[in-house]
Amino acid sequence: MIDPNLLRENPDAIKASQRARGNDESLVDQAVAADAKWRKAIQEFESLRAEQNAAAKLVGAASKEERPALIAAGQVMAEKVKAANEIADAAQKHLDEIIWKIENVVIDGVPAGGEENFTVVKEVGTKPKFDFEAQDHVALGESLDIIDIERGTKIAGSRFYFLKGWGARLELALMNMALDYASKNDFTALITPTLVRPEVMAGTGFLGEHADEIYYLPADDLYLTGTSEVALAGYHRDEIIDLSNGPLRYAGWSTCYRREAGSAGRDTRGILRVHQFNKLEMFSYIDPANSEAEHAKLLAFQEAMLQACELPYRVIDTAAGDLGSSAARKFDAEAWVPTQETYRELTSTSNCTTYQARRLNVRFRNAEGKTQTAATLNGTLATTRWLVAILENHQQADGSVKIPTALRPYLGGQEFITAPKARA
RNA sequence: GGAAGCGUGCCGGAGCGGCCGAACGGAACAGUCUUGAAAACUGUCGUCGUUAAUAGCGACCGUGGGUUCAAAUCCCACCGCUUCCUCCA
Known part of the structure; x- marks a missing residue:
């Protein structure tokens, strides 16, 4: 509001x-x-x-x-x-x-217009040049036996998958690395509920135009959350929080559920767009005066993670017409996906200023001792989708995938994911 | 799933239909005392709205309805919590 x-x-x-x-x-x-x-x-x-x-x-x-x-x-x-x-x-x-x-008032400098009117803030890293025929993550996942889409579909339908062996471990490693990184930077880890009541879903603004994106369980009148942002934003609902020692920062880990109702036929191949994935989400409650600085910080954290994964990426400043209703500004970081020869969104960070907090009634006491609405910001630090970029960018001529150095400690020092030996 | 009880301010905890925005205690904050601190004493001490106003006025005692000239107090529904039984990762 x-x-x-x-x-x-x-x-x-x-x-x-x-x-x-x-x-x-x-x-x-x-x-x-x-x-x-x-x-x-x-x-x-x-x-x-x-x-x-x-x-x-x-x-x-x-x-x-x-x-x-x-x-x-x-x-x-x-x-x-x-x-x-x-x-x-x-x-x-x-x-x-x-x-x-009335949607949130956009911040000066946000490009006007719709989805295609974004501005590119920067491009970082070198796109890989392969002297062999590059495989997409689906082919890699199959040959390395780390993503099993066929069986995922068998048990749950389209847009479901199994992560298997090194695939499963790679996702957990990514999440753990992100959580470590967040913890070192003042974020408190939170594992959040993924089922919430209607008023929480509505209060965080997710029941508006995106209502058909959300799974609903009528027998219990509960919604499955598409992001832990729902729980993180609702966490301090109706509270006067203490920001005198600086912002409150949370790193929420959860499985996310999305119906993908409006995207039938889009990105049907692979695990780029799926009904269920995992995500580590950053969330900050802060004095609105400092929200833009915090936004820059969240973006910097995302970039650090992308760099740790040795991924080429670009950052875009999303146009006003493509912002969610709560966001006053949004930066997306998009990683290069070689087989698609394009950038695909891996992270997104929004500055919601006081819009979301006013609706949720989250306030703090300012220097004068008066209550004031807090600002909220959120940003992705890691999701399952990152596997797509990691697998494709780090594939080798022999069909194996090189694990980024920073991830290796979380994988028992493993350096490559190689195809399993044929079983006798 | 079955049974009982309870939801009041930062916390604990009173509250007869009018004198209750709410006793009392604790915490917190400010001051006195002290070399400093503790203790003791004094004072302040909910949120929101309206308004030029830190003046007045209005609203809020889990939430939403209702009864009444008047509701924290009575009635109804819902939500939540606790305890016991049953079940269970």
Whole structure:
């Protein structure tokens, strides 16, 4: 939810943001009008209520003879208060409806426009040149016997897979390396629930336009989370957190579930786009004044991980129209996928400023001792999808895959993944 | 799954339908005392909204409804927690 004070003080800033996103600008004027209407209604209700409260007190103090008249007057008063209350409630509901539709105000510098209007911030690393026919991760996974898509599909349907042997170990190694790295950088590890209640799902903003992306269990009225961000954002819901010693940082590990309803036929090959994967997610609660610096930090952590995996990548600044409703700015890091000859998203980091925290009612005490809405940021530190880039970029002429040096300690020192010897 | 009990402020814990935003205790913060600290004493001490306002006023005692002139207190539903039994990785 946007800051109502900004709506009153600088509606033009919100309009500019709506324009950059390609959203409806007129919502802002509607919201301003609805806000004025609500304030008028709430004032009327409150003054009537004050009258009623005063009158009700008199009844208690009155003598037996005086009471009936006072109670009769009170009944009339109660009707008026009820009516005023209904008007105020309706005005507030109307205002809420409009204000919820307004997405977070984008940060200056975010490119305007849609998905294709991103700007490339940087390109890092050297794309591999193979003097042999490069295999994609599916072929590698099969020949090395580390990804079993056929059997995944057999037991759970399309977009499911088994990670096997070194494949399974590689994923755990990646997660562990990421967790180590995060822990060294002030993030507290959290293993989160992956089933949450409707109000948490709605509160984190995932039940909006992406509702059909989410698995739902009607028998229990629970949702399967598509990212631990849901639990991490809900973690401090309705709390006044202590940021006096700096930001609160969490590294949430969870399995993620996505229906991929809108992407039928897209990326059907391999494990690039699947219904179930694992992810280590960074999440920061911070004073909004420092949110942009924190955002840069999260991005730097992601880059450090990509570099540790020796992957060529680029960073893009996502265009306003391609941001989620909560994000004020988003950077994606995309790794080079040789067989696709293109960059594919491996990480994403969003600065949600106070938008998400306001909805979740997460506040902190500022230097003056007053409560203030916190800012939240999130960013991927590792996911199953990284295996695609690791396998493809580090494949060798003999069909084996070289394990990045930084990952080896998590794999018992193993240097290469080689095809298993044929069984007798 | 069966049975009982409970949900009040940072924590513990009172609360008769009007005098309750809420006793009391602890914690925290500020001050006095002290070379300093502890102890003791004094004071401050919930959140949100409205408003120019740290003035007033309004809302909030798990959540949502209801009864009443008036609800933390009565009624209903929901959610959660605890204990016991059953089951179980």
